[in-house]
Amino acid sequence: MLILALMMAPLVPAMVPAPAFAVQPDEVLADPVLEARARDLSKVLRCPVCQSENIDESNAEVSRDLRILVRERLVAGDSDSAVLDYVTARYGEYVLFQPDASGGNLILWLAGPVMLLAGLGIGFSFLRGRRPGVEPPVEALDAAEQRRLDEILDK
Structure with missing residues (x-):
């Protein structure tokens, strides 16, 4: 058993999944600084097709086109924010994993915390209203009511 474990030990690193990057060799820029910015x-x-992957990991054609577009804009001298603005103008804010918290997006950013606070407030007021001992005291029966009750119970 020990011999089998020793034989299998070198294979363990190969079993660990490595991140899969879809960047093709023909897309890589010669300038390592620009390439690092493009990767970031x-x-x-x-990816507009895959929806849960970034364009660096996606194999979709539109992701390849976007990677090439980002690299072209960087080679043209655009700043990172200018590249993001350009891509957003062409494909919409959907392509951003973290859209700006402004305008219509501000409502979406704030809706979750506001609903959480509203739910906590409603729950607190509901539980507070159910507290024992908050009910008003019961008044004692007067003599006429007590006689009538005794008559009803004796029958």
Whole structure:
């Protein structure tokens, strides 16, 4: 058993999944600084087809087109924010993994916390209203009511 474990030990690193990058060799820029910026930008842009992958990891054709577009804009001298603005103008805010918290998006950013606070407030007021000992005291029966009750119970 020990011999089998020793034989299998070198294979363990091969079993650990490595991140799969879809960047093709013909897409890589010669300038390592620009390539690093392109990779950073590719990680914050969502693939319009895959929806849960960034364009750096997606094999979809539109992701390849976006990777090439990002690299072209960087070679042209655009800043990172200018590249993101350009891609957002062409594909919409959907391609951003973290859209700006402004305008219509501000409502979406704030809706979750507001609903949480509203739910907590409603729950607190409901539970507070159910507290024992909050009910008003019961008044004692007067003599006439007590006689009538005794008559009813004796029958």
